[in-house]
Amino acid sequence: MRTTVGIVGAGPAGLLLARLLHRAGIDAVVLESRDRAYVEQRQRAGILEQGTVDVLRAAGAGGRMDREGLRHDGIELRHAGRRHRIDFPALTGGRSVMVYAQTEVCKDLIALQLKEGGPLLFGAEALAVEGAEGDRPRVRFRHEGREDVLECDYVVGCDGFWGVARKAVPAALSRVFERTYPFAWLGILADVPPSHDELVYARHDRGFALLSMRSPTVSRLYLQVPAGTDPAAWGDEEIWDELERRLETTDGWRLRRGPVTAKSVTPMRSHVHEPMRHGRLFLAGDAAHIVPPTGAKGLNLAVGDVVTFARALVHLRDTGSAALLDSYGETCLGRVWQAERFSYDMTTLLHRDPAASPFEERLQLARLERFATSRSAAADLAEGYTGFPFEAAAPGGTPRP
Numbered sequence: 001m002r003t004t005v006g007i008v009g010a011g012p013a014g015l016l017l018a019r020l021l022h023r024a025g026i027d028a029v030v031l032e033s034r035d036r037a038y039v040e041q042r043q044r045a046g047i048l049e050q051g052t053v054d055v056l057r058a059a060g061a062g063g064r065m066d067r068e069g070l071r072h073d074g075i076e077l078r079h080a081g082r083r084h085r086i087d088f089p090a091l092t093g094g095r096s097v098m099v100y101a102q103t104e105v106c107k108d109l110i111a112l113q114l115k116e117g118g119p120l121l122f123g124a125e126a127l128a129v130e131g132a133e134g135d136r137p138r139v140r141f142r143h144e145g146r147e148d149v150l151e152c153d154y155v156v157g158c159d160g161f162w163g164v165a166r167k168a169v170p171a172a173l174s175r176v177f178e179r180t181y182p183f184a185w186l187g188i189l190a191d192v193p194p195s196h197d198e199l200v201y202a203r204h205d206r207g208f209a210l211l212s213m214r215s216p217t218v219s220r221l222y223l224q225v226p227a228g229t230d231p232a233a234w235g236d237e238e239i240w241d242e243l244e245r246r247l248e249t250t251d252g253w254r255l256r257r258g259p260v261t262a263k264s265v266t267p268m269r270s271h272v273h274e275p276m277r278h279g280r281l282f283l284a285g286d287a288a289h290i291v292p293p294t295g296a297k298g299l300n301l302a303v304g305d306v307v308t309f310a311r312a313l314v315h316l317r318d319t320g321s322a323a324l325l326d327s328y329g330e331t332c333l334g335r336v337w338q339a340e341r342f343s344y345d346m347t348t349l350l351h352r353d354p355a356a357s358p359f360e361e362r363l364q365l366a367r368l369e370r371f372a373t374s375r376s377a378a379a380d381l382a383e384g385y386t387g388f389p390f391e392a393a394a395p396g397g398t399p400r401p
């Protein structure tokens with residue numbers, strides 16, 4: 001098999017990249033190790049930044065998102081029983097976010113790819129990326145019990161944190177920047193209308209809690225739990241009781257309970273692999289970087305990476321200049337590190353660190369108080385949450401998608 005761009009992984013990064021390249025008239029083949037149902041059901045992100053929404057629309061993949069997604073103009077911060085709303089449009093000159101689940105983004109992109117795009121092979125596991133330093137990089141993969149080779153001009157590793165693409169960067173050239181946290185998130189999906197019309201991020205002495213949603217009838221909620229917690233150790237009523245305690249306010253707000261339809265535990269990690277490019281291999285999304293979910297940034301970063309790659313390749317085709325491809329890593333990493341900083345700040349602002357000293361706990365409360373009293377502190381949070389514009393990180397004012 002031969003193609004221009006070999007894409008490893010059909011998560012949001014790989015699927016959107018395939019769509020952007022198809023629209024630009026560039027051939028690509030997507031290899032995905034899991035089956036379609038698994039990829040479409042995997043519960044993950046829920047928040048799309050304004051820039052992500054714009055990119056999906058421009059790629060002709062925004063129809064259902066615009067019909068079913070929920071535009072959110074703010075979030076609520078809670079602590080000590082009090083609530084403080086962060087008003088995004090007022091603080092950012094009109095920006096907002098969209099609640100539209102990653103599962104739905106993936107379903108929409110898969111349907112488009114199968115209908116209009118190039119090959120997307122499910123059950124095709126990449127075994128290794130080879131020859132990245134030369135002109136003809138290859139992906140060795142296994143599909144339907146047979147080993148095969150995909151020959152490419154470029155390979156983009158969109159295969160997530162546990163993928164194989166990153167391993168093709170020689171260890172001597174790789175640098176990893178990492179932090180793990182002593183806590184995780186226990187997440188549930190529940191068939192009950194959300195108890196608030198915007199997301200609620202709560203800091204409590206017993207730990208962090210998040211109220212989110214998937215639709216007007218489905219709630220998504222999270223609890224901070226110790227790292228390594230077994231989700232089966234938590235009964236449904238126990239989860240609701242704990243959510244109620246941590247989300248409680250002094251003004252009579254009530255949490256609605258309903259049947260729990262899914263339960264899982266997500267570890268928390270910050271991780272950046274540099275460089276994001278080695279020869280003709282480019283890393284994108286979780287394959288190159290992980291953020292803790294408190295900032296709702298992971299999917300949006302993946303989108304930023306593949307937009308940068310697609311633009312750079314189109315620029316090369318149209319002008320003969322490889323300048324944008326050469327600056328791919330630098331362009332992406334500027335935005336990645338801003339998102340790492342924001343996600344770290346949100347995480348340390350809202351979680352209860354079992355090792356924190358009383359001094360550090362007082363500082364955490366003082367940081368929270370700032371959002372209620374300082375417009376510039378609130379504006380900084382709103383800017384980070386609604387997203388760092390894709391073009392701001394690009395050298396020389398790169399054109400929009």
Ligand code: RFL
Binds near residue numbers: 010031126161164296
């Ligand atoms: P993915 O989604 O992990 O997709 C990688 C794909 O590659 C496949 N794969 C392979 N295919 C072929 N050969 C191999 N050898 C392969 N190895 C792996 C995998 O099967 C998979 O299909 O990475 P991608 O595309 O970079 O997308 C990243 C996002 O999924 C991730 O950053 C977000 O889900 C993170 N995240 C959130 N991001 C947000 O922007 N907003 C949020 O609100 C948000 N909430 C979350 C989150 C992640 C969470 N978890 C579970 C980690 C909430 C949670 C709880």
Ligand code: PHB
Binds near residue numbers: 044046212295
């Ligand atoms: C979600 O709805 O899954 C979600 C929302 C916001 C976050 C993380 C996850 O920060």
